[in-house]
Amino acid sequence: RKEVEQDPGPFNVPEGATVAFNCTYSNSASQSFFWYRQDCRKEPKLLMSVYSSGNEDGRFTAQLNRASQYISLLIRDSKLSDSATYLCVVEQGSGGFKTIFGAGTRLFVKA
């Protein structure tokens, strides 16, 4: 079993749609959680951190369920510019870190 698993893609959605990505992690001692976005042949860029209380940034909402070891990302009112690969990221350890990326979920938003 992979340490971080994401929904298999690709997701093909029309503009304006709401889309949700899921991610599960295997190590219950994981401490920090993030969603990154990666455009084709570009470096990953931080989209948002994920907190137990849930957090929202404009059209994006992230949720963390530690009991179920589950992370989600919700994108509302999808834009063409949201087309990218979304990477779920989990950090383990304290005083030293191991950062685990999921394989990513590809999103295509079409006009």
Next chain:
Amino acid sequence: DAGVTQSPTHLIKTRGQQVTLRCSPISGHKSVSWYQQVLGQGPQFIFQYYEKEERGRGNFPDRFSARQFPNYSSELNVNALLLGDSALYLCASSSRDSHNQPQHFGDGTRLSIL
């Protein structure tokens, strides 16, 4: 302010050779991490260095090594290159003065092994 810078941007090597990749973190960042990304996969964690000490290591063979210098820049070395080492190598820096600090990535070095 400059972001994370990596050099070279592209590199072609042959099997058995050795390679050194370089990374300069964002000014003020003391932590540098290295990742390998092959097409269609997420980045795979190789090393993390903080204050010049190795603080984390992924599941890579001993052919992979790294170090961090007093100015917090870092080098990744790979010996005895294999065809499977062909990938995008990403460097990321963070301040790491507390938990939950995001990482900032460089553009990467694209390594091709012939």
